[in-house]
Amino acid sequence: MSILENSLRQLVAASPLWKPGTKVIAALSGGADSLCLADVMAAQGEEDGVDVLAVHVQHHLRGEEAEQDARQVEDYCRNRGLAFRRVDVDARSLAEKEGLSLEDAARQLRYEALETCRQEAGAEAIFLAHHQDDQAETVLLNLVRGAGTRGLRGMLPVNGYLARPFLGITRRDTEAYCEEMGLTWCQDSTNEDQSLKRNWVRKTLLPLLETQNPQIRKQLAQAAALAASDEAYLEKLAGRYIDAYGREVFDTWDIKVEKDFAALPLALQSRVIRILVRNVGGAELSYDHVRKILDMIARGVGNKSLDVPGNVRLIYLNGRLMVGKNQRSREEERAAKLAQKERQRNERKS
Numbered sequence: 001m002s003i004l005e006n007s008l009r010q011l012v013a014a015s016p017l018w019k020p021g022t023k024v025i026a027a028l029s030g031g032a033d034s035l036c037l038a039d040v041m042a043a044q045g046e047e048d049g050v051d052v053l054a055v056h057v058q059h060h061l062r063g064e065e066a067e068q069d070a071r072q073v074e075d076y077c078r079n080r081g082l083a084f085r086r087v088d089v090d091a092r093s094l095a096e097k098e099g100l101s102l103e104d105a106a107r108q109l110r111y112e113a114l115e116t117c118r119q120e121a122g123a124e125a126i127f128l129a130h131h132q133d134d135q136a137e138t139v140l141l142n143l144v145r146g147a148g149t150r151g152l153r154g155m156l157p158v159n160g161y162l163a164r165p166f167l168g169i170t171r172r173d174t175e176a177y178c179e180e181m182g183l184t185w186c187q188d189s190t191n192e193d194q195s196l197k198r199n200w201v202r203k204t205l206l207p208l209l210e211t212q213n214p215q216i217r218k219q220l221a222q223a224a225a226l227a228a229s230d231e232a233y234l235e236k237l238a239g240r241y242i243d244a245y246g247r248e249v250f251d252t253w254d255i256k257v258e259k260d261f262a263a264l265p266l267a268l269q270s271r272v273i274r275i276l277v278r279n280v281g282g283a284e285l286s287y288d289h290v291r292k293i294l295d296m297i298a299r300g301v302g303n304k305s306l307d308v309p310g311n312v313r314l315i316y317l318n319g320r321l322m323v324g325k326n327q328r329s330r331e332e333e334r335a336a337k338l339a340q341k342e343r344q345r346n347e348r349k350s
Helices: 003-014 032-048 063-080 091-098 102-121 132-144 171-181 197-210 216-245 266-279 287-299 327-349
Strands: 023-027 051-058 083-088 125-127 246-249 252-256 303-308 312-317 320-325
Touching (some): 003 032, 023 032, 023 102, 051 063, 051 102, 063 083, 132 197, 197 216, 216 266
Parallel strands (some): 023 051, 023 125
Antiparallel strands (some): 252 320, 303 312
């Protein structure tokens, strides 16, 4: 076993979601990173008694090229003796229906498909092949979008059922492994399209920054790890306030926001608000949204309300803040869930 292979297998085995005697999913697009991860997981799984299922999501955005990728990864899995499942989704239709970019629609459907496979297979976790270069791109994208500390943390090594064991290695490391093992990876032609923001960051912004700091990718990834540590601690403190002063009633949060709330540092006040909005299924709030909510609380008189992204309404009344979905949005959410289940049933039939 080479030093590189041994190092990568150790990264997989060290993940908290890698547990002997369980089943896990390897998200396999066919690129060098996901092919490397699937191959490493297959080898380590044989040693540790972990059952690995490779899942390939076909978004139907690249015509015959994508079909060729799907056939190539299926052939790889057959030759490797790795369990394989293909899931077909219609990213273009979702993008048109929901007003999303193709990137966002494909990402949403991909994660939905992986989670459905995880549940149906009885798998413990989904392993994703994001690496240090991806992390640097994500941090820069979040900065461009105006993200706060939560956005600066980038992607987490473990987030619920999701595991990303390769965040500490580079894209070139995954390619070197594939070359060493004689594995042929797929090339996605859309990776050259700089009208897509991530590609612009990868092809233009990062190379420009590297002219000033050759270690920028590594240092952005390190900054993300530090931000994640700080954010986890601050959210823990905010969570204590919610536990002490808040309560959940019928999918709506009701929390006291009087003197004790006013005495909190601004960093904790904002996180209390963000956590409550996330808890009811709202979108990530911008700085301006949080400021408006805190201003509404600070004025402290009368009955006030404010709507924020994600169809969430916040109501201030007599020193308390109610956070919940609008009634109409609840009905739309139920309809969306039914539509999603129907879509998944149709995908399994096809």
